Structures are given as structure tokens and as C-alpha cells.
Amino acid sequence: MPFDEERLKIFLQTLDVDLFGFACMDDYDSKLVGIENEIKLSLPYAISIGIRLSKGVLATVKDGPNLLYYHHYRQVNMSLDSIATKIARKLEQEGFMACAFPASQIVDWKKQCGHISHKKVASLAGLGWIGRNNLLVNERYGSQVRYTTILTNMPLSRNTVKNFGCKECTACLSVCPSGAIRMDPKDFDHIGCYNKITEMKNKRNIGQHICGICVEACRGEPQSTLTGT
Numbered sequence: 001m002p003f004d005e006e007r008l009k010i011f012l013q014t015l016d017v018d019l020f021g022f023a024c025m026d027d028y029d030s031k032l033v034g035i036e037n038e039i040k041l042s043l044p045y046a047i048s049i050g051i052r053l054s055k056g057v058l059a060t061v062k063d064g065p066n067l068l069y070y071h072h073y074r075q076v077n078m079s080l081d082s083i084a085t086k087i088a089r090k091l092e093q094e095g096f097m098a099c100a101f102p103a104s105q106i107v108d109w110k111k112q113c114g115h116i117s118h119k120k121v122a123s124l125a126g127l128g129w130i131g132r133n134n135l136l137v138n139e140r141y142g143s144q145v146r147y148t149t150i151l152t153n154m155p156l157s158r159n160t161v162k163n164f165g166c167k168e169c170t171a172c173l174s175v176c177p178s179g180a181i182r183m184d185p186k187d188f189d190h191i192g193c194y195n196k197i198t199e200m201k202n203k204r205n206i207g208q209h210i211c212g213i214c215v216e217a218c219r220g221e222p223q224s225t226l227t228g229t
């Protein structure tokens with residue numbers, strides 16, 4: 001029996017992820033960073049996976065990042081990286097090519113970019129939309145999900161993009177310590193956010209540019225139907 005999309009879905013359901021979806025790299029209209037752009041042609045399909053953050057840990061994020069959140073952030077990144085490697089290995093064992101990208105690695109420090117935007121791939125894979133907080137908002141889990149991407153040449157169908165938008169929700173607006181969040185997601189103040197995160201990193205002795213306040217505030221709708229394929 002050939003390893004097709006249906007069998008891939010069954011395999012993905014056995015893994016410890018909360019969300020997954022498929023996209024076509026034809027629709028990814030940005031350049032990849034620090035890697036040959038031709039990979040989009042040789043590996044034209046994308047699998048986006050997401051792991052939700054612990055509600056218990058997020059509840060401790062009051063006025064900014066703490067060491068517990070930092071540890072959890074690293075653990076979830078490690079889980080995503082390990083699961084993405086497992087998926088790529090499975091695809092290669094089944095005779096396809098695949099490439100797993102790191103969950104959280106900066107390859108261009110000046111432009112603050114990773115190889116590929118996981119938010120963009122996840123939104124193309126139907127897992128959510130870019131919210132007022134500049135994060136990917138999933139209908140069910142809000143922004144409390146971290147993502148990564150696997151590219152492959154195994155033919156996959158595109159999921160429908162769910163660009164529902166934040167509607168009247170402004171939960172993240174007033175809590176942002178830098179005032180970077182505005183009504184229109186396009187007006188998000190990237191520099192203001194970055195400066196505040198850098199200040200918190202230095203003051204709180206946290207080894208990473210993290211914050212967590214707008215992540216904690218964006219909780220999604222627990223009643224909504226499960227997204228992903």
C-alpha cells in the first residue's frame with residue numbers, strides 16, 4: 001500500500017501534536033532565508049505542526065517572562081524539533097525527500113529572521129490568522145501554540161486558509177507592556193515590541209528574547225471545532 005496523504009494523517013495523529021495542516025509552497029510568496037530558495041521547488045509541500053503551551057505555566061506569566069516560562073519555551077521547542085525530525089525520517093523511509101526546519105532559530109540576526117516563517121506556513125495550512133498581537137491565532141487555542149514546518153516532495157493537498165480575524169476581541173491590546181499592539185494588525189509596532197523584550201531579557205536575567213504576556217492573553221475559543229486536518 002503506498003504511503004499517501006491519508007496514511008500520513010494517521011501517522012501524524014499518533015504523534016504528540018495538537019495541530020497539523022498542509023500547504024503548498026507555491027502559495028508561500030516570501031523568500032527563504034539563509035538557504036537555497038530552490039528548495040521550494042524540490043520540496044513543494046509543507047506540513048505545519050503545532051504544540052500548545054501549558055495553561056499552568058502561562059498562568060504564572062503576570063507582568064513578563066519568568067524562568068519557568070523560559071524552561072517551558074525551550075522544552076516545547078525541543079519537542080517540536082524532535083517530532084519534526086521524526087516526521088521527516090518517516091517520509092524519507094517511505095521513499096520521499098523531506099526537510100525539517102528548527103522551531104526557533106534565528107539565521108539573520110540583523111533582519112531577525114528564521115529560514116522560514118512558521119506563522120505564514122501555519123496560516124496557509126489553515127491553522128489560524130495573524131492577530132492584533134502579530135501572532136498566529138488559532139480558533140481553538142488562540143496564540144498559545146508554538147509551530148514548526150517540514151517541507152517534502154510527497155504530494156499533499158492544500159488546506160483552506162481560515163482568515164477569520166480577531167473580530168471584536170482586544171484581550172491582548174491593553175496588557176502589552178510596550179503598547180505595540182493596535183486595532184489593525186498591520187500597525188503592530190515591531191520595534192517597540194523588540195525593545196521591550198530586550199529590556200525584560202536584561203532586567204530579569206532571562207537568556208532569551210521572550211515575553212509571553214500577549215500569548216497568555218490570547219486564549220481562543222475552547223468550544224470551537226478542532227482545527228487541522
Ligand code: B12
Nearest residue numbers: 103112113114117118120134135136146147209210211212
Ligand atoms: C526572530 C523571531 C522573533 C523576533 C522578532 C522577529 C520578527 N521580525 O518577527 C523576536 C525576538 C522579537 C520575537 C518575539 C516573539 N516571538 Co518570535 N520568532 C522569531 C522566529 C525565530 C523567526 C521569525 C521570522 O522569520 N520573522 C520574519 C518575518 C518576515 O516573518 P513573520 O514575523 O514570521 O511573519 C510575518 C510575515 O510573514 C507575514 N505573514 C505571516 N503569516 C502570513 C500569512 C499570509 C497568508 C500572508 C500573506 C502574510 C503572513 O506577516 C507576519 C507579521 O509581519 C520565529 C520562528 C520562525 N522560524 O518562524 C519565532 C516565532 C514567530 N516567535 C514566536 C513567539 C511566540 C514570540 C514571542 C511571543 C516570544 C515568546 N515566546 O514569548 C514574541 C512575540 C512578539 C509579538 N507579539 O510578535 C512564535 C509565534 C507562535 C504564534 N502562535 O504565532 C514563533 C513562530 C516561534 C514558534 N516556533 O512558534 N520573535
